[in-house]
Amino acid sequence: MSTTASVTRITPGGPVGPVGPVGPVEPAGRPPRSLGIAWLVWRQHRTTAWIALAVLAALCAELVWLRSAMTGYVAQHGLAVPCPDGDGCAARHAAVDGFRGRFLDVIGYNALLLEFLPFLAGLFVAGPVVARELESGTYKVAWTQSVSPLRWFAVKLGLPVLALVAGASLLSAAFTWTWRPVGHLEQGRLVDGNRWYEAFDALGPAPVAGVLFGAALGALTGLLVRRAPAAMAATVAVCAVLYWPLTAVRPYLADPVTQTRPASADYPPALSGSDSWRYERGMTTPSGGRLPDARCIEASSIQHCVTGHGADGWYLDYHPAAHFQRLEWAEAGLVTAAAAVLAGGAVWRLRRLCP
Template structure:
């Protein structure tokens, strides 16, 4: 140790911060413009949702939409007010729900491209690895700050949207939020946006490490997010046991389920209980003759009432979180393979 070093130590110079903290600071410096922009957008969206909730509740109170109509004249005015409500506020609700549904895609593309693939494509990661920062610590620092920010932002936006949606989502059997019923805006309500963003980020990290090119990684992540969305929606009704009703008449099944229930499967049923989903006997000129030809004597309906919302949300959240863990494990495996 030189005399200069000793004198500096004796003078009480501040110790050097951990290198992992320095790496996180570099990540912040590189993406600070995007971070401040995202924060401003989040604040604007939350303010817009707060305004929307106030405007919708004020409209509902002014037009008496919280209670059912009593007379024929009242029902006509009620229907007109409901239609006007949809014209005024339906686009705002639908637009916010759509944004939350596409948030995982944006998160995955951001992680895949600017955060991971661009570093590997440009070769700047080699500089960090030669500064006594291990590849795994570099990988953790590169992902930690962006993913944490994405999850916090998604949680805040999802909570504010749910708070806004609930102010009118239960009124008039969901007619006020036509197009954004609880089962139509499923990926914008509850924990779904948060777990979906986590999956998108993990998928983006895996794509970025595998392809190591910015634009291809972003394109593949976007394609994979869209492609995997369809199996998720197909399996969603079966994540919880439905309520099943059987009736002799096709028209009797729907009122029994309720207007705000998620009706996802209906068909004919035989005496032995065998289901025939695609008979379309209710469209035949003589439905009873059609049922007889298929050996059926009635109809069945599978549906989820609004009380199943939380059960379905938690089941899907667990499924998506498990998929995110698989993608994260794949990204970690690929990171280890890249290590010299």
């Protein structure tokens, strides 16, 4: 506890007496209260932190090995150089199949882990960091030690979130560094199923923004529910619900490239041999309207189907691989803004909990 000092006024005739308190005086050598809370947070979660650090180091080492193995395979079989059409490409096709059989599942498992990082961050913050503290009532001890609720919450949440963001940044950078040398080879066929638009949430800044979102959601859910198991379950459910519309609006975060053809031509080209993200196709009307995916390709007579819909052409909307960075940063900004809103909601809820 702080002690209060007083000052005695000295005059030529001797001391007159105490003037009054001049403020709290901390005992010598006592660390600031925020550092004390930070030390407590570390003591509470140090086992989890060491385990997470060991797992992170193992994953980074595995990704270094994976990149070395994949680039070595590509160099050995000449997959970095396009193959001209002809019988000479038969061996190349076998090499592509061999690459996919050897590495594709490993890439997929790493991508899946990164895609689930927002859920893991939300689970950790909602349960062990926030809800368990409220459920056990230990937060009251800190609040009675001249620590404001907001400072307690900032330190309590700040250290774990900082560690989560740092770990996600390192892991995302390592995975992107590993994936990039092979991601666009053979028009994406080497990593089919993990092309840039299929492994979107595992590449670039997307996992980092997702971790911020998951942590903010977990903090708000923990403050609302105040029971660790229920808060963790609610965080996973809400995170899944909120991420579903995000994948639906993702292709519209940047202007696409549109390809059109007259109705007399074939159905919209599939951009064969390209790793472009083809997300919408259909027919155009004379007035400039669109009929997305009218299923004419499944009709027995395509032209009869086109005439029946009053269409005069085809269209195809797609994002080339060059749009990858633009879409990534647009989504990261959107998710970070949503995380800021959730963090603001958590602060509002904390103030409501204050006595």
